[in-house]
Amino acid sequence: MGLFSWRGLVLAVVVVAATVERTEEQLVENFYGSSCPNLEQIVTQSVQTKFAQTFVTIPATLRLFFHDCFVEGCDASVLIASPNGDAEKDAKDNLSLAGDGFDTVVKAKQAVENVCPGVVSCADILALATRDVVNLAGGPQYSVELGRRDGLISQASRVAGNLPEPFFDLNQLTTMFAAHNLTLIDMIALSGAHTLGFSHCDRFANRLYSFSPSSPVDPSLDPGYAQQLMDACPQNVDPSVAINMDPITPQTFDNVYYQNLVAGKGLFTADQILFTESESQPTVRSFATNGAEFNAAFITAMTKLGRVGVKTGNDGEIRRDCTAFNS
Known part of the structure; x- marks a missing residue:
């Protein structure tokens, strides 16, 4: 075990497990039941409208969710735009993300803001939109846990090495995914x-x-x-x-x-x-x-996947604009 003792390893596993359990407790399916009761219908309608314009809405949104969660956690950090070209979306591995995925979330957020201003995170809207596009393509229906807050960090330099590459072997894949439970x-x-x-x-x-x-x-x-x-x-x-x-x-x-x-x-x-x-x-x-x-x-x-690295409680913020931090 080198520098690590079995006792230390067991303790680390317990700590990780406890962290995962706390995260699961903080995300709930009806998080906005009283603060924005029509949230899911609003998002679904917006996604359906976008899908009617282009099929690319479906794979673009699904891929956007995956890329977001694997870097900084599921916190909508990939949506941030930077005039300096140094945000997460500007990293080499994210340049191929189709604009329709971003547009899907931005438009759904605008629709939600019209009804429930300052209440629902972009991270949760992305998670719901992803569920909706899977269903629109004929995939299974499923419930989405909610309660994520939007992250405060979006840096291109943090992307490299955190997304699977097309040439990865099985060990590289399993190692990267295991790091996210x-x-x-x-x-x-x-x-x-x-x-x-x-x-x-x-x-x-x-x-x-x-x-x-x-x-x-x-x-x-x-x-x-x-x-x-x-x-x-x-x-x-x-x-x-x-x-x-x-x-x-x-x-x-x-x-x-x-x-x-x-x-x-x-x-x-x-x-x-x-x-x-x-x-x-x-x-x-x-x-x-x-x-x-x-x-x-x-x-x-x-x-x-939707639980990976989420910000809840007082962490992060609820962005007014998915493409920009509040301040």
């Missing part, structure tokens, strides 16, 4: 969000043209799928070209993502590795054949 099954379930949305050629080009000296194409890729990707993403293609994460049902929240992994059609290394590694393969196979099991695991994982 998310298990292997939680990680696999949350990866299922890749059933929606798109990525860009430069994020996976190495799997097509320079995977290894002996095999330019990643051998874990289905040959037919690899050829489709090469046709869509020839070398030196404009990096802005978008490719659906799920080539089969890209606009439906379902378990086809896992069926794709079984078939060798995971877009990222970090996707396909979930099937090629023996530790995670059984869960992938199970989710691929049982959509209800995946949905249940996704709800559990999203609830746990």
Whole structure:
């Protein structure tokens, strides 16, 4: 154990567990029951209006929630705009976040402010909007715990190393998720969000043209799928070209993502590795054949994700404008 004693390790685990328990107690589903009783209907209506304008609303909002929670916790810090270009959203790993996700939350916040000014945090609105877009795409309905407050820190320098990369192996993925009290099954379930949305050629080009000296194409890729990707993403293609994460049902929240992994059609290394590694393969196979099991695991994982690093009580603030600190 090196410098750490078993006694110290046990104490640390107890402290972490106690912190998690306190956080769970502070977030409740009906937090705004008296202060803003129509909150969920207001947010849902706003999200539906935005969705009617563009489907991108769905994957953009879902991805925004994940990126927010993994850096500084679920505190809407990713929404802050900085004239100096040094806020969280300006970090390299966040530059690809679609503007429709930000717009979804900003418009929902405006709608809420018209009815309940200064009451509901942007962090809670983002959590509710994320639930709504999952449902709009055909995914499961679930209740959202509320009571988060908005963070007071948003720095681009704090992002690097805190978000999973497309080239991560299973150990890197499980280690990063475990740091947020998310298990292997939680990680696999949350990866299922890749059933929606798109990525860009430069994020996976190495799997097509320079995977290894002996095999330019990643051998874990289905040959037919690899050829489709090469046709869509020839070398030196404009990096802005978008490719659906799920080539089969890209606009439906379902378990086809896992069926794709079984078939060798995971877009990222970090996707396909979930099937090629023996530790995670059984869960992938199970989710691929049982959509209800995946949905249940996704709800559990999203609830746990929504508790990561939350500010409650007197911590943080309730922003008037989601893109700016109050002072």
